[in-house]
Amino acid sequence: MLDFFQSLSDGVLFGSTYALIGIGFTLVFGVMHKLNLSYAAASVGGAYCGLLVLQVFAGAPPVVVFFCAFLAGGLLGWLVYLTCFHFIPISNPLATLMATVGMLLLIDEIIVHLTAGMPVGYPAMFDDVMLRMGEFTVRGDLLMVFAVSMLCMGGLLALLYKTRLGLATRAVSQQTVAALLCGIRVGQVNAMTFVITGLLGGIAGAMIGASVGTLSPLLTTPLTTKGLIVTVIGGLGSVPGAIIAGLLVGGFENVLQQYRGVTERDLYVMLLLFVFLVFRPGGLFAPKGGRD
Amino acid sequence: MALLELKAVSRHFGGVRAVDGLDLSVEQGQVFGLLGPNGSGKRTTVNLVSGLFPLSSGSVTFQGNSLDGLATHLRLQTGIARTFQNIRLFGQLSVWQNLWVAQNSPQDRARHGFFARWLGGQSGAREEILPLLEFSGLAHKQDELASNLSFGEQRRLELARAMATRPKLLLLDEPAAGMNSEEVGQLRERILSLRGSGVTILLVEHVMELVMGVTDCIAVLNFGQKIAEGTPAEIQANPAVRKAYLGGETA
Amino acid sequence: MDFYFGLAQIIGVHTLIGLSAYIVLLTGQVSLAQAGFFAVGAYVAGMLTVLAGWAILPALAASAVLGAVVACAVGFPALRVKGLMLVIVTLAFGEGVRLFFFNFDYQVAKGGVKLGPLGSEGFRQIRYFPENGWTTMDVMLFIWVFVTLAMALLWWFDRSRYGAVLRAVGEDELAAQSVGLNLTAVKVSAMTIGGAIAGLGGGIYAHYTTHIEHASFGILLATFALAYPILGGLGSVFGTLLAAMFVQGFLVEGLRFLGDWRNLLFGALIVLAMNVRPKGFLDAPTLLGLKRLFGGKSGAA
Numbered sequence: 073m074l075d076f077f078q079s080l081s082d083g084v085l086f087g088s089t090y091a092l093i094g095i096g097f098t099l100v101f102g103v104m105h106k107l108n109l110s111y112a113a114a115s116v117g118g119a120y121c122g123l124l125v126l127q128v129f130a131g132a133p134p135v136v137v138f139f140c141a142f143l144a145g146g147l148l149g150w151l152v153y154l155t156c157f158h159f160i161p162i163s164n165p166l167a168t169l170m171a172t173v174g175m176l177l178l179i180d181e182i183i184v185h186l187t188a189g190m191p192v193g194y195p196a197m198f199d200d201v202m203l204r205m206g207e208f209t210v211r212g213d214l215l216m217v218f219a220v221s222m223l224c225m226g227g228l229l230a231l232l233y234k235t236r237l238g239l240a241t242r243a244v245s246q247q248t249v250a251a252l253l254c255g256i257r258v259g260q261v262n263a264m265t266f267v268i269t270g271l272l273g274g275i276a277g278a279m280i281g282a283s284v285g286t287l288s289p290l291l292t293t294p295l296t297t298k299g300l301i302v303t304v305i306g307g308l309g310s311v312p313g314a315i316i317a318g319l320l321v322g323g324f325e326n327v328l329q330q331y332r333g334v335t336e337r338d339l340y341v342m343l344l345l346f347v348f349l350v351f352r353p354g355g356l357f358a359p360k361g362g363r364d
Numbered sequence: 365m366a367l368l369e370l371k372a373v374s375r376h377f378g379g380v381r382a383v384d385g386l387d388l389s390v391e392q393g394q395v396f397g398l399l400g401p402n403g404s405g406k407r408t409t410v411n412l413v414s415g416l417f418p419l420s421s422g423s424v425t426f427q428g429n430s431l432d433g434l435a436t437h438l439r440l441q442t443g444i445a446r447t448f449q450n451i452r453l454f455g456q457l458s459v460w461q462n463l464w465v466a467q468n469s470p471q472d473r474a475r476h477g478f479f480a481r482w483l484g485g486q487s488g489a490r491e492e493i494l495p496l497l498e499f500s501g502l503a504h505k506q507d508e509l510a511s512n513l514s515f516g517e518q519r520r521l522e523l524a525r526a527m528a529t530r531p532k533l534l535l536l537d538e539p540a541a542g543m544n545s546e547e548v549g550q551l552r553e554r555i556l557s558l559r560g561s562g563v564t565i566l567l568v569e570h571v572m573e574l575v576m577g578v579t580d581c582i583a584v585l586n587f588g589q590k591i592a593e594g595t596p597a598e599i600q601a602n603p604a605v606r607k608a609y610l611g612g613e614t615a
Numbered sequence: 616m617d618f619y620f621g622l623a624q625i626i627g628v629h630t631l632i633g634l635s636a637y638i639v640l641l642t643g644q645v646s647l648a649q650a651g652f653f654a655v656g657a658y659v660a661g662m663l664t665v666l667a668g669w670a671i672l673p674a675l676a677a678s679a680v681l682g683a684v685v686a687c688a689v690g691f692p693a694l695r696v697k698g699l700m701l702v703i704v705t706l707a708f709g710e711g712v713r714l715f716f717f718n719f720d721y722q723v724a725k726g727g728v729k730l731g732p733l734g735s736e737g738f739r740q741i742r743y744f745p746e747n748g749w750t751t752m753d754v755m756l757f758i759w760v761f762v763t764l765a766m767a768l769l770w771w772f773d774r775s776r777y778g779a780v781l782r783a784v785g786e787d788e789l790a791a792q793s794v795g796l797n798l799t800a801v802k803v804s805a806m807t808i809g810g811a812i813a814g815l816g817g818g819i820y821a822h823y824t825t826h827i828e829h830a831s832f833g834i835l836l837a838t839f840a841l842a843y844p845i846l847g848g849l850g851s852v853f854g855t856l857l858a859a860m861f862v863q864g865f866l867v868e869g870l871r872f873l874g875d876w877r878n879l880l881f882g883a884l885i886v887l888a889m890n891v892r893p894k895g896f897l898d899a900p901t902l903l904g905l906k907r908l909f910g911g912k913s914g915a916a
Contacts, residue, residue: 107699159890167893169645169702170845173838174885181878293834297710300703308700335735336718342711349704353696414793440795452790454783456899461779468795482777489776509899529795 074207079330080323085214086283087322088221092276093295094302094314095228096269102245102309103265106168110152110175111273112296117179118145118270119277119287123192134195138220138278145274146267148179153266158259176292183289191288194281217279224275225315228268232311241265245309294338298325301345307355317356365428367392367564368413368533373422374588375408382408384588385422390533390581395555395565397575399599400585401608406568407449409585410535413566414446415439426533441470443532447522449541449568455511459502459521460486462510463493466528492528499554500524516547523554533564540571548574576600584608620751622868624823627758630859631816632836633843634765635809637855638772640844642805643785645698648689648705649840651712652682652810654832656817658716658732661741661827665730666723671743675761675818682814683807690806694799709837717829737828741821754823761819762856765812769852781805785849813840846888848895850902857896 093112100108122141125132156171201212232238243251244261252258280295281287302321306313324344329337348355366389375383383405390396398406412419415436424431426442434442454462467489472481480488497503500520505513510521519539526534536555540548548571555565555578569575575582576596584592584599586608592599599605632653639646656678663674693704722731732738744754772778784791784801792798821827843862847854866884870877892898 101699105699107702109702155886155890160893164893165698166640166645166845167889170842171886171889173841174882174889176882177835177838178879178882178886181875181882185875185879293710296834297707301707304700304703336714339711339714339718342707342714345704345707346711349692349696416789435797436792437795437797440793446793448790448793452787452793454786454790456786457779457782461783464776465779465783465791465796466794467776482780483771483775485774507903509903525794 075330076327078208079326081208081210082214083323083326083329084319085210085218085322086326087319088218089276089279089283089318090298090302090322091315091318092221092224092272092279093299094306094318095225095311096273096276097299097303098306098309098311098314099241099265099269101303102311103241104157104262106157106165107172108152108156108266108269109169109172109296110156110179111172111269112299113176113179113292114148114152114270115145115273115277116280116287116289116292116295117183117277118142118148118274119194119281120183120187120192121145121148122274122278122281123194123287126195134197134282137195138275138282141274141278141281142271143274145277146271149266149268149270149273150263152270153263157262157266176296180289180292183292187289189289191286191290194278194285194287196282196285199285213283217283220275220279224272228272229311231268237261237264297338298341301341304345305348305355307357310355310357313355313357366390367394367427368566369425370409370413371423371425373409373412373424374420375405375412375417376420381588383412383585386585386588386590388583388590390564390566392564393559393562394580395559395567395578397579397582397596398566398568398585399575399582399605404585404608405588406585407537408588410446410537410566410568414444414535437468440468440529440531443469443530444535445526445529445531445533446535447526447537447539449538451515451518451522453510453513453518453522453525456509458507458509459497459513460493460506462521462525463496463528464489466525467492469530471530496524496528499527515542519543519547519551520554527558527563531563533566534558536565536567536569538569539567540569540574543571545573552577617751620755622864623755624751624758626859626863627755627762628816628820628823629839629843629863630762630856631765631819632813632840633847633855633859634769634852635811635813635816636840637809637844637849637852638769638781638805638812639809640841640849641778641781641785642802643788644694644802644806645702645841646705646806646809647702647834647837647841648686648693648708648712649809649813650832650834650837651705651709652686652813653817653820653836653840654712654716654827654829655685656682656814657821657827657832658719658738658817659814660818661738661821662721662731664743664822665738665741666721666725671822675815678818679811679815682817683811686810686813687803687807690803690810691799694802694806706834706837709832709834713829713832716832735829737826738821739826741825741827743822745825758819758823761815765815766852766856773852842885845895846885848892848897848901850895850897850899854895854897 093115096111100106119141121144122137125137125140152175156175157168160167160171196213198212198216203210232241240256240261243256244258248258298321302314302317306317321341325337325341328340368390370386370388373383373386374381386409398409400406411417413424415434426444431439497506500523502517502521510518513521523539540551543551552574558565567579579596582594582596582599583590584605591604591608592602632649636646636649659681660674660678663669663677664671689708693701696704717735719732720734722729722733730740780796780801784796784798788798843858844855847858866877866881870880
């Protein structure tokens with residue numbers, strides 16, 4: 073029983089990174105009704121870019137690395153927007169989808185090329201801290217990951233609901249044409265959405281690196297599928313849904329890893345997705361209506 | 365017995381009653397006009413009959429059978445076809461192919477075997493499609509992509525595509541929108557010739573010149589309810605109709 | 616010479632999986648599950664020839680049938696969700712299949728050796744071709760017979776009403792419904808035919824490589840499957856063939872001297888191609904233009 077709660081709590085804490093990735097997919101979907109399949113790869117890419125700081129200033133504190141990953145993620149998000157969305161007519165959804173897949177492969181290959189495919193160590197914070205409650209423990213680095221992720225989500229929600237940019241973003245996602253008629257520059261809002269999701273992605277990649285201890289290009293595929301699964305379970309386009317689904321998937325997979333082993337774990341995550349598709353196809357928080 | 369019968373039909377969108385307790389009965393062979401200001405529920409009525417969304421309450425019967433819960437493609441097989449106000453052709457298909465894909469009527473099924481119908485080449489469908497090309501005046505453009513046609517040609521093709529399904533009842537959703545008066549005149553001839561061949565038509569239209577010229581009977585809607593029904597002459601003389609349309613002037 | 620025969624084998628199998636995605640794409644559905652059907656076909660055909668001792672043709676027939684059955688079974692629930700949801704669902708299904716084979720052990724002792732799929736080790740010793748003395752050229756010709764058949768089938772579809780119906784559904788579902796087409800039936804039929812072609816391709820693949828493992832059937836293969844018809848354009852089956860030849864022949868083999876860099880080029884090329892020609896190389900207007908250029912009489916004329 074203790075094992076169960078231990079792996080559940082570790083999983084939920086780590087799941088906050090899935091939530092960030094899920095938010096990235098879901099925001100772009102909400103605003104543009106497009107899938108950005110390169111998102112998880114760009115997030116990992118952003119995390120790698122954070123490491124570049126260590127090349128320049130050996131011994132830079134982890135916080136600096138994380139912050140650089142955050143910025144690099146935003147830059148990558150903008151690049152993805154420019155290469156895969158900006159110039160392709162909106163009436164060609166296949167082309168944008170395919171372009172993001174191309175971008176996924178490109179980012180993946182650049183990482184493989186530059187690191188020779190080997191995992192790279194990633195700095196962490198509080199990894200020697202361990203909170204104990206009897207037998208039950210909470211790893212300090214996971215707690216840090218969770219706290220940072222929650223902070224980013226809080227920042228995002230404040231941005232979405234308290235600022236004019238957030239208002240414009242929500243307007244575009246609900247009624248693009250009406251927003252256009254109100255003088256909102258939809259192109260700019262779309263680009264900003266990519267930068268914002270990119271920033272989130274960069275921090276998500278850095279947090280994954282920090283909690284696992286290493287980064288590897290092998291992370292991108294599972295992270296892409298899990299992020300998408302989180303998006304579907306949470307309800308396409310729903311930010312709170314993605315947060316809850318991310319924590320749920322994180323806890324679920326860690327518990328199954330405990331009982332069924334690491335190779336079978338992901339198979340059960342897929343099954344969880346299909347259970348949702350059969351019984352609750354709209355996800356936890358299916359947005360009502362939406363744009364036509 | 366009426367061909368199409370709507371009894372106490374309502375459709376709500378959230379709190380909006382787009383159609384509210386509508387009774388309508390269209391007789392076999394009629395051209396029935398549906399008039400009303402924008403937002404009066406005409407298009408919703410057409411969408412309810414063609415099955416694009418379900419009724420909130422009431423019943424729709426066609427040839428004495430309830431259409432309740434019948435999917436759009438199955439309604440078509442009972443003989444209800446439609447056109448769209450914003451033309452919905454298959455733009456990347458040729459004119460011929462647009463007419464070809466619509467051959468799903470029970471008559472077509474009976475005439476050709478499964479393999480001939482699905483996997484047969486174009487030549488197998490000449491007999492059915494040539495008259496439709498003739499009817500739409502597009503015979504010389506049969507291999508052109510539908511998206512390359514002019515606006516008027518696209519309207520004609522859409523009408524011909526609806527006819528390719530061999531309907532008993534044809535729902536025309538503003539077929540004259542955006543046409544000049546010469547084209548409206550041609551459309552009028554087409555509608556009359558369709559009536560001559562025994563097709564019943566439910567016409568939603570704003571262009572009065574067309575509605576008054578071809579319809580046998582007109583119902584006027586306002587706020588989802590029927591406010592008048594009668595022959596074109598009766599409708600033109602009806603004060604309630606004038607008020608609904610020209611509210612500002614008479615009130 | 617064997618190098619070129621081997622290359623032709625790869626192009627052939629990739630054309631098959633591209634064609635399986637092509638027919639599904641015609642109905643406007645983006646499926647990343649084709650690699651999953653391909654994997655099912657590969658494992659089934661391999662197990663039938665190695666463990667059950669079947670001949671190659673019945674084994675391939677079985678893999679095509681099973682690919683079709685799985686695709687049909689996935690298609691019914693999956694096609695109820697629309698557009699982008701389908702991308703996600705099929706991606707998850709494909710990954711699910713891969714993970715299934717990652718965990719799949721079924722070994723039987725044959726002549727003192729244990730044969731059969733073994734989890735992450737994969738499935739080795741699918742040696743039907745070498746055991747029966749087929750040369751590389753025989754295998755290559757064998758593969759291209761199937762590629763030709765599949766292309767002929769899809770080419771014929773394009774000349775028939777069925778092909779027009781597939782494209783009509785892909786273009787405007789509402790209008791397609793309104794002319795009496797049953798959307799579910801049309802989409803599931805396309806998915807089933809695509810599954811059969813992918814299953815067949817997988818069966819062939821298992822035998823020419825003689826060694827299959829879960830990692831070969833990942834998201835990269837699913838991407839390749841989609842990339843061929845999208846890069847080639849949905850106007851004609853020949854677009855898919857051209858794209859498979861270009862990618863496998865030129866980008867992967869022809870640029871081998873570039874080493875790792877050519878992998879970078881592949882992703883970048885997709886991005887570039889989609890910006891320059893969003894509708895692919897052979898799209899409908901281009902085809903019409905080509906037809907007119909060569910004065911070919913089309914269709915009913």
